[in-house]
Amino acid sequence: MVYVKVLGPGCRNCQKLEQVAKDAVAKLGVEASVEKVTDYADIMQYNILATPGLVVNEQLVAAGRVPSEVEVMAWLQKAQTAV
Amino acid sequence: MTVKHISTPSPNRSPWQLPALVLGLAIIWIVVWGQLQNLADWLSYSVIGLSPDTRLGESVNFFLYDVPKILMLLAGMIFVVTIVRSFFSPEQARAVLGGRREGIGNVLAAGLGVITPFCSCSAVPLFIGFVESGVPLGVTFSFLIATPVVNEVALAMLFGLFGWQIAGLYLITGLVIAILGGMLIGRLRPERYVEDFVWQVQVGRQTGVVYKPTWDERIRDAGRSTREIVGKVWPFVVIGIAIGAGIHGYVPEDFLAEVMGQNTWWAVPAAVLLGIPLYSNAAGVIPVVYALMEKGAALGTVLAFMMSVVALSLPEMLILKRVIKTRLIAIFIGIVALAIIVTGYLFNAIIG
16 A cells, blocks of 8 residues: 655645645556645645645655656555555 | 656757747747837828928827837846846745845845846745744845846837836936835834734745746746736736827927926925826836927936836735735835935935
């Protein structure tokens, strides 16, 4: 099981990233949960300076940009094999 | 722990394909750019068959010349700016600004605010992250003022319509306002007005991710943001230039010298007030302002209006309200508005 978190208060890029993450999960067919984190106090746990942020298994992998689906898929695969 | 960035694979392509494409487009851009006036003349006087001596002919020619000119300039400028910005990040800015004294810190913050890729929707995490890592509040504000004040769309349009001198003046004035505004806010013991939760937030100890894009990715990102921004603003540009063209052809010379000239004392504050709610339409506003200036509006008034359009944005104020109290928002708006008004008077007095 891979836990994915999208950090962002709901701006346009945050929604875009959530969609990219969901698409990546669906394409890979991994067992994963995609959760949105909108509270600033929670977001700051990951020490980011710009939203949106992407967290895979509690590890921050991207901040301040919308990564491509290919990138997200690579992170998911890595997280899956690490378990 | 830092996470290594995984490049997006681009199969079956030589590494020179994208740079070569960019070079080709740049050459086409330069060739077309040099022919814009001829093209506009040919279209309005030969194809449409208007006479250059009529008002309609003059207006149509103005429109056909300025629309492609401004759109090309916008596209080129945004592409270059995005490439340059891909070498900077908010994390770097924080590392540079942490523990800086006021003064030099404000100067650095204003400069970094201009060049760092940053969207005002990220103002809250940036604010908390800066404050928690020991960047002084005044310095943080210099960064937050500089980011919207020096707007690349406005800069490109000023450059295209008014020339590099005015564009440069706008850039330097914006930096000075950000530096002095941040220093002034720093003196007012602004800590009192920061929401309590900001001080209580426990910033995690994870080190940020380092995104080191390849050249291919920089080019692709720049291409994408160019398409996005130009796609969003072009209708405003076209409408703005159409209004500007109408003014250019039909409003008599010096018509506005009475109302918006340098001798009208209330013109500058009125322009600033008018500009605040017009946020995000800089692209449409600037061509109109350009045409107004031709008809006798004073440069300082025009600059003040433009800065107020881009710098004082209500959406950003609402976002910032999450972390600072209304009192400080009011101080922030007050100081920036005052600085812009002073700038307006100053330029009206110097260049008259």
